[in-house]
Amino acid sequence: MTPDARLSVAPMMDWTDRHCRYLHRLMSRHTLLYTEMVTSPALVRGGALHLLEFNPEEHPVALQLGGSDPSELAQAARLGADAGYDEINLNVGCPSDRVQSGTFGAVLMKSPDLVAECCAAMIAASPVEVTVKCRIGVDDQEPSEVLPAFIETVRAAGVTRVSIHARKAWLQGLSPKENRDIPPLDYELVHQMKAAFPELHISINGGIGSLDEAESHLARGLDGVMVGRAAYHTPTDILAEADARIFGMDVAPADPVETCHQMLPYIERHLGAGGKLNQITRHMLGLFAGKPGARAWRRTLSEGASRKGAGPELVEAALTHVTTARDAA
Structure with missing residues (x-):
C-alpha cells in the first residue's frame, strides 16, 4: 500500500539512519520516514546490502537512492523493494561535491530526460511506488521555467509523486550546508506546481519548522509536507502531535x-x-x-x-x- 505522505521526515545524510527512524516512529505511527541516501553503485557494484537493513517497526519507510545509470538504479530499486521498503525515491536534490562527481543529486536537474529514463527503468523494476525529490532548479536556471518542464518530463515517465525542496541548489560556490540556508525559499512556486499538475501528489520541503506551518501548506492544497532539520532537532515539536493534527487520528500526543x-x-x-x-x-x-x-x-x-x-x-x-x-x- 502506498504510504500516506501528508507528513514526512526528509532524508538527511548522517542523520536519518535506522536508529533515528526507530525513535521517530515511536512518536508518530503515520509520518512517512526516509532513509539517508543510498547510492545505487554501492548496492549494485559494491554489494553493500547491509545499507538496506531496517527494523520492521519503521514502516511506513522509504528508501532514497542516488544514481544516474538507469539499469543500475533499476537493480537498486528492485533490491529496495525486495528488502521491504514502502517507496523508492530518486534523489535529484543533493548538492554535495561527492554527489556531483557521481553525476547524481541536484546536478540531474540539468538532465530531465535522463531522470525520466532512470524513473521509467525503476518503475518497471519495482513493485512499489517510485518517487522523485528535486530542487526548484540549479545555478543560473530560471525555476519558473525549468521546474514545470522537469515535472512534466518525469510525469510522462510514470512518476505520480514529487517532493520539491523550494530552493535552488548552487553547485559551485556554496557548501551543502550553505545550500540548505542561503538560496531563498520560493514556496509560491511549489504551490503553483500543484495548481499546474493537480493529478500529481506534490509535497513541499525546505525551511518548514513547525506543525502550524505544515498545516497551512496542506490547507492551501498541497498533498504533503516534508520536514527536515526541525524534525531532527526538535522531534517532539514536529512528531508528538502529528498523528492527531496531520492524520486525523484520535490519539494523545506522544510523551x-x-x-x-x-x-x-x-x-x-x-x-x-x-x-x-x-x-x-x-x-x-x-x-x-x-x-x-x-x-x-x-x-x-x-x-x-x-x-x-x-x-x-x-x-x-x-x-x-x-x-x-x-x-x-
Whole structure:
C-alpha cells in the first residue's frame, strides 16, 4: 500500500539512519520516514546490502537512492523493494561535491530526460511506488521555467509523486550546508506546481519548522509536507502531535519521557549486538528541546554516551534531569 505522505521526515545524510527512524516512529505511527541516501553503485557494484537493513517497526519507510545509470538504479530499486521498503525515491536534490562527481543529486536537474529514463527503468523494476525529490532548479536556471518542464518530463515517465525542496541548489560556490540556508525559499512556486499538475501528489520541503506551518501548506492544497532539520532537532515539536493534527487520528500526543522508556529495550538489543550507546543517543538529544531540564539531559548524554561501557542506565540518569524539572514545575 502506498504510504500516506501528508507528513514526512526528509532524508538527511548522517542523520536519518535506522536508529533515528526507530525513535521517530515511536512518536508518530503515520509520518512517512526516509532513509539517508543510498547510492545505487554501492548496492549494485559494491554489494553493500547491509545499507538496506531496517527494523520492521519503521514502516511506513522509504528508501532514497542516488544514481544516474538507469539499469543500475533499476537493480537498486528492485533490491529496495525486495528488502521491504514502502517507496523508492530518486534523489535529484543533493548538492554535495561527492554527489556531483557521481553525476547524481541536484546536478540531474540539468538532465530531465535522463531522470525520466532512470524513473521509467525503476518503475518497471519495482513493485512499489517510485518517487522523485528535486530542487526548484540549479545555478543560473530560471525555476519558473525549468521546474514545470522537469515535472512534466518525469510525469510522462510514470512518476505520480514529487517532493520539491523550494530552493535552488548552487553547485559551485556554496557548501551543502550553505545550500540548505542561503538560496531563498520560493514556496509560491511549489504551490503553483500543484495548481499546474493537480493529478500529481506534490509535497513541499525546505525551511518548514513547525506543525502550524505544515498545516497551512496542506490547507492551501498541497498533498504533503516534508520536514527536515526541525524534525531532527526538535522531534517532539514536529512528531508528538502529528498523528492527531496531520492524520486525523484520535490519539494523545506522544510523551517524550515515555518515548525514552520505550527506547531502552531497543538500546539494550543494540548494545548486545556490539553497538555503541552514542550511535542511538545522538538522535535523542533534541527530545526535550525548549523544556525544563533539556540542557542537563543533553549534557549528560553528550558527555557520557561515548564512554566505554555506557548503557541504558545513562539514559535513565539523564532523564531524571527532565522529570525532576517537570515535577518541580
